[in-house]
Every structure is written in structure tokens, then in C-alpha cells.
Amino acid sequence: MKITVSKETKSFEKRVALSPSAVKSLVKAGFVCIIESGAGDGSYFSDETYEEAGATIAFGTAQALREADVIVKVNAPTVEEVQFMKRGSVLISYLYAYTIPTVIDALNEKGIASFAMDAVPRISRAQKMDALSSQANLAGYKAVLLGANALGKIFPLMMTAAGTITPSRVLVFGAGVAGLQAIATAKRLGAVVEATDVRPETKEQVESLGGRFLQVEGAEGVKVEGGYAREVSAEYLQKQQELIKNRIKEADIAITTALVIGKKAPVLITEEMVRSMKPGSVIVDMAVESGGNCALSVFGKTIIAHGITIIGEPNLPSLLPVNASELYAKNISTLLLHLATSAGFKWEIEEEITKGSLITYQGELVNAFTKEILAKTNS
Incomplete structure (x- = not known):
């Protein structure tokens, strides 16, 4: 053939x-x-x-x-x-x-x-065929590097004669393959990492990588199939937004990876949340090709809104x-x-x-x- x-x-x-x-x-x-x-x-x-x-x-x-x-x-x-x-x-x-x-x-x-x-089904004997995972792994890594490059401070704790530099704080939305790699990469670079996901079973994975898991009480509004969120209720999204509203104020970098198959990506970071972030903070919206998890993301562009850099770079694996x-x-x-x-x-x-x-x-x-x-x- x-x-x-x-x-x-x-x-x-x-x-x-x-x-x-x-x-x-x-x-x-x-x-x-x-x-x-x-x-x-x-x-x-x-x-x-x-x-x-x-x-x-x-x-x-x-x-x-x-x-x-x-x-x-x-x-x-x-x-x-x-x-x-x-x-x-x-x-x-x-x-x-x-x-x-x-x-x-x-x-x-x-x-x-x-x-x-x-x-391709997400089953053990199809792991070598799983392109979604292989590409998402690279995307999660690259998202952290893009965020770090746009941030005006370093990731790790650094003690110098001129004073101590506190570590950057990274907030990751979604603990799938991309999110877990983002957590691992940010942690390796020395950041303090927090993460949230609609699937409570990802808590152990996040914590195994050194991240803190932010859990929404009651996951009855989430339908999971084949490891993916198929449907997330408006009530659940509201609870999630309430949970992260205070955490995002402390974040230096927010990385969003949330997708719902067959639907537009859910908006997790509202304009109000962007306004609440510290000046100079960075958002890397990995869901920009599916509509974006940040209300202000622009496909294919990096913008500054309310003093926050918002990176809407599509197709992150293609950068590697x-x-x-x-x-x-x-x-x-x-x-x-x-x-x-x-x-x-x-x-x-x-x-x-x-x-x-x-x-x-x-x-x-x-x-x-x-x-x-x-x-x-x-x-």
C-alpha cells in the first residue's frame, strides 16, 4: 500500500x-x-x-x-x-x-x-496510539514556558545578599494530561502550584506532583465519560468560580486547559477575575481554539487587559x-x-x-x- x-x-x-x-x-x-x-x-x-x-x-x-x-x-x-x-x-x-x-x-x-x-479509545492497549495525550503533554510544558517568559519575575525562591525573592504562584485549571504536565513543569521551575479540576479523582495525581488541589464540594453537576468531562452544569461552574475567585487574586500565572468535548470551552476566568489579579500577572489560555476559558482571550494573539497579559496562542504542540x-x-x-x-x-x-x-x-x-x-x- x-x-x-x-x-x-x-x-x-x-x-x-x-x-x-x-x-x-x-x-x-x-x-x-x-x-x-x-x-x-x-x-x-x-x-x-x-x-x-x-x-x-x-x-x-x-x-x-x-x-x-x-x-x-x-x-x-x-x-x-x-x-x-x-x-x-x-x-x-x-x-x-x-x-x-x-x-x-x-x-x-x-x-x-x-x-x-x-x-482513539483511551484504553491501555491503545496508549501508543494516543495522540491527544502525547501532544497535550508537550502543550502543558510549553504553556508554562510561555507564561514564565511573559512574567516579570522568576519562579523559584531565591535568597540573595540583597534580599529574598518569594516564589511565583501558578494556578492550573484542569488536571488532564496537559494540566498535569503544566503542574509538574511549574513545580520543577520552583513555583508554588495550585490546581482545580471537575473530576475529584484527579486530586491524588495533582498532589503527587507537589501541587495543592482546590476541590469543589459536590461533583454531581459533572458527567465524565472515558476520562473526559462530557457535560458540566451551570451550578457546578458557579461553585468552581466562587472557589477560585479568591485564589486567582494571589496567582502570578493562571493556565487554563478545560475542554468539554463537542461543546464550546467553558469560561472559567471572567473579566471581573482578570481585574482582580495582580498587575503584571499572566494568563495562558490553552483552550483558545475552542472558544477560550478566559472571557478576554483572543485567538492567536497576546494582549494586555487591565494590566494582565493574556496569551491566546493556539496549537502549542506546534511550537515544539x-x-x-x-x-x-x-x-x-x-x-x-x-x-x-x-x-x-x-x-x-x-x-x-x-x-x-x-x-x-x-x-x-x-x-x-x-x-x-x-x-x-x-x-
Whole structure:
């Protein structure tokens, strides 16, 4: 089978779906790899490096996609890119299918089967395929560095002849993979760290990293599924805001990571809270691509509001493109090798990983969760 990697077209994207080392492994497994010229430039992988790994270089997106049996990407394709794809081919990428109904329709019209990296089940045997975790880990690390760079003070306690510098205080919203890495990174840099999450079971993880867990009394307003918050009640959000209102006044940096799958990110930091923060403090809104956890965040920009720096940098993993691409390439190639051999796909439709990540198949939308979200959106 021929696997193609085309250039990513989404703004702020420097990652590539396959690294040269992943190409080398797939070629060894019997696959033919075709890389569009320049696809790896943002991750510092040259065409020559891919050729040395055994890939063929294609010039132009149309040429690359028309030859492919399997297309692997970081981000979902555009409708135009789908038109270049061969009928009956297979796409593997991040999709967030419920956000791109026109692309899903285009895939179905051409009979293209698609697998979503964002829909891979969070089970132990799929850990090496879990791109959400590998990328969120890097994002949490980078968020702390961005916050530290924008802050006008250092993180650690420092005792000098001229006096003692007290440690910075970091408040992290959300203790998922990104939040836990943010906690760990801030703690390593010497900050005093507090964290809050809608899932009370994360308390132990936060404390194991040296953070203090701020717990909302009564979590009955939260629906958790597969480790993610599916729904958070307005009453619970109100309780959470009351809890953190006083804590955010003391924070030098606030990092927000809260997402609700299939919905706009919840607003956790109101304008009133921003006003209450110490002048020179920093907010890093990691949910800015989904609407933002801070009411004042601006997608793709760093602004100063009421004396507070608010960083709305999207796609934080892309700021670490070498590591992000290497990890993503391992995730996507592991999934591919689970789904197929060089002779073709197994199509074990009821197998758990296949069933969870398969979005379109034989001209139909088959993913139950995507159907549910789209039905609610259209109702």
C-alpha cells in the first residue's frame, strides 16, 4: 500500500504526520511512503532525510494525494484536498468530525474511509496510539514556558545578599494530561502550584506532583465519560468560580486547559477575575481554539487587559514541532499497523480501537459519538 503525507495547510501548524524514522519503520514493514516536497520543513525534516529513510518525494499536493491508498495527516483535510484523493482510499488524521460536517460529506461522497486520531479509545492497549495525550503533554510544558517568559519575575525562591525573592504562584485549571504536565513543569521551575479540576479523582495525581488541589464540594453537576468531562452544569461552574475567585487574586500565572468535548470551552476566568489579579500577572489560555476559558482571550494573539497579559496562542504542540511530530508519527504509525498490513486493511469493524476511531466507511458516517453530536447541533 502507498502511504502519502501532504503538506499541512492549517494556520499555526508546523508539525508533519510522519517523521523520517517512522517512514523507515513503515518501509521496512512493506509500505510505500510518498512525502510531498517540503511537508517536513516546519519540523526540520528535509526531503533528503525522507529519501534516505526510503520515501519517494512528490511535488505538489494533487500528485501526492492522487497516488495514495492511505493519507496520513495531522489536521483534517479541506474539501478541496478531499477532491484530490483517490476514491476508496483511507484517511487517518485528527478530525474532530462533529466540527467539519462539509468535509465528512465530501469524504462520504468519494467513499473514503476515515479514522480520527482524536477518537482513539483511551484504553491501555491503545496508549501508543494516543495522540491527544502525547501532544497535550508537550502543550502543558510549553504553556508554562510561555507564561514564565511573559512574567516579570522568576519562579523559584531565591535568597540573595540583597534580599529574598518569594516564589511565583501558578494556578492550573484542569488536571488532564496537559494540566498535569503544566503542574509538574511549574513545580520543577520552583513555583508554588495550585490546581482545580471537575473530576475529584484527579486530586491524588495533582498532589503527587507537589501541587495543592482546590476541590469543589459536590461533583454531581459533572458527567465524565472515558476520562473526559462530557457535560458540566451551570451550578457546578458557579461553585468552581466562587472557589477560585479568591485564589486567582494571589496567582502570578493562571493556565487554563478545560475542554468539554463537542461543546464550546467553558469560561472559567471572567473579566471581573482578570481585574482582580495582580498587575503584571499572566494568563495562558490553552483552550483558545475552542472558544477560550478566559472571557478576554483572543485567538492567536497576546494582549494586555487591565494590566494582565493574556496569551491566546493556539496549537502549542506546534511550537515544539520536532518532538511533536516524532511523537505524533509514532502514534499514527502504530494505529496504522494495528489497522492494516502492507497488503491492505483488516476492517475488523467491531474491534474496539477500530470501532472507536472509524468515522466514515463505505460512504456513511458510522461513528456513534459524532452522529450524536451532529444530531444535537442540527436539532
